[in-house]
Amino acid sequence: MEHFTVLAVDPRSKARLGVLRTPHGQVETPVFMPVGTQGTVKAMAPDRLKALGVQIFLCNAYHLHLRPGEELVREAGGLHRFISWDGALLTDSGGFQVFSLAQLVRIDDEGVSFRSHLDGSLHRFTPERTIRIQETLGADIIMTLDECVGFPASFERERKAAERTVRWARRCREVFSGKGQLLFGIIQGGMNRDLRRFCAQKIVEIGFDGYAIGGLSVGEPKPLMYEMIEVVEPFLPEDRPRYLMGVGHPGSIVEAVLRGIDMFDCVLPTRNARNACLFTSRGKMNVDRAEFARDFRPPDPLCTCYTCQNFSRAYLRHLFKAGEILAAELATIHNLAFMVKLMADIRRALKEGCFLEFAREFLAVYGETP
Known part of the structure; x- marks a missing residue:
């Protein structure tokens, strides 16, 4: 075979x-x-x-x-x-x-x-x-x-x-x-x-x-x-x-x-995670910023990963500011879940014959200008 x-x-x-x-x-x-x-x-x-x-x-x-x-x-x-x-x-x-x-x-x-x-x-x-x-x-x-x-x-x-x-x-x-x-x-x-x-x-x-x-x-x-x-x-x-x-x-x-x-x-998704940068459905989020100190929403409300189902932006920010090891773990779980889902979504779009539409929609958020 x-x-x-x-x-x-x-x-x-x-x-x-x-x-x-x-x-x-x-x-x-x-x-x-x-x-x-x-x-x-x-x-x-x-x-x-x-x-x-x-x-x-x-x-x-x-x-x-x-x-x-x-x-x-x-x-x-x-x-x-x-x-x-x-x-x-x-x-x-x-x-x-x-x-x-x-x-x-x-x-x-x-x-x-x-x-x-x-x-x-x-x-x-x-x-x-x-x-x-x-x-x-x-x-x-x-x-x-x-x-x-x-x-x-x-x-x-x-x-x-x-x-x-x-x-x-x-x-x-x-x-x-x-x-x-x-x-x-x-x-x-x-x-x-x-x-x-x-x-x-x-x-x-x-x-x-x-x-x-x-x-x-x-x-x-x-x-x-x-x-x-x-x-x-x-x-x-x-x-x-x-x-x-x-x-x-x-x-x-x-x-x-x-x-x-x-x-x-x-290394980008895991390195970004250890530096408090999350990939979300709305783009990148630096979760250690002051604006998230009292933000009790999930890091990404559309994400079903363990981190987003159990913890808030405020808590993740606290962990990063406190230098806690758990910050790296929870952020890495989320970023890898994002990447796994992205690839699954790509494969699903290819199976369903709508990949070009998916790509256009995704790149409207994550496309990079020269």
Whole structure:
């Protein structure tokens, strides 16, 4: 049986309804994956994630390699057992950490040398080693090692990174065992249309179980991000999932679904929650503001999550002002419930043939002006 099936395509856009089959269950797409970098979605126990309807989340091979180490995770029975999660998991290879921790990193054609941000110890990632680490961790979906560049960047910098990403992807594919895991290739190319086309063609030629678009949401204007998706999309096989890495703003997700994307991940919903910023049906709400001190309404009257059914804006503001740990938990529950519902609403609209109408209505609230 194929691991990915497109169930419907919106006739007025590129939006797709699908199902992704993994060793730990089916994932309905489009889907948002919360980020659990260290093997935990911050402030959330696994049973709470499951109760919210989270189907899959992301852990990071770079961080888990440094602490506690993939061999310890293997001894514990693999990542699923170690973190007590029986749903699907994806691990990122560490390419983005190479980008975000650039001051600690040296890149060459063979791989990446870096110093741990924890203790300064020297480490070496090659494409082959990142695959071995991720195979040892045991996530359902693993990623090739790529080189991400920021914005703005010179053409030469973007070209070198795109070509290196292709070479590394080929090396990852060659050593991947394929035992009980799916391997996704990553497309780079900066903000250059020709480099994006080149990288997409080459990565697809190598052949992967899914295709990710990396190197976006790195500071570029939103219209440019959408343009790069549109450049890449025609090269992506219809029978493979498409994953836009690091994008989690609700409006950007809807815009990307319109352009044919199936999977998303980002720290934004959980990070915003820990900073008192809630996603609501009427837009973003900074619940720690003084205006909510005596506001005893739910954070979002239209939301059915545990937080909104039991607590007021005034109470959440009090928790944040008092520095209570519960503030982060209750806010994170709400923001993840919002994201789960958003993706369910997208899928429902695709099933019912009214996705364009849904998108227009949603973007009237969450659309971003350039």
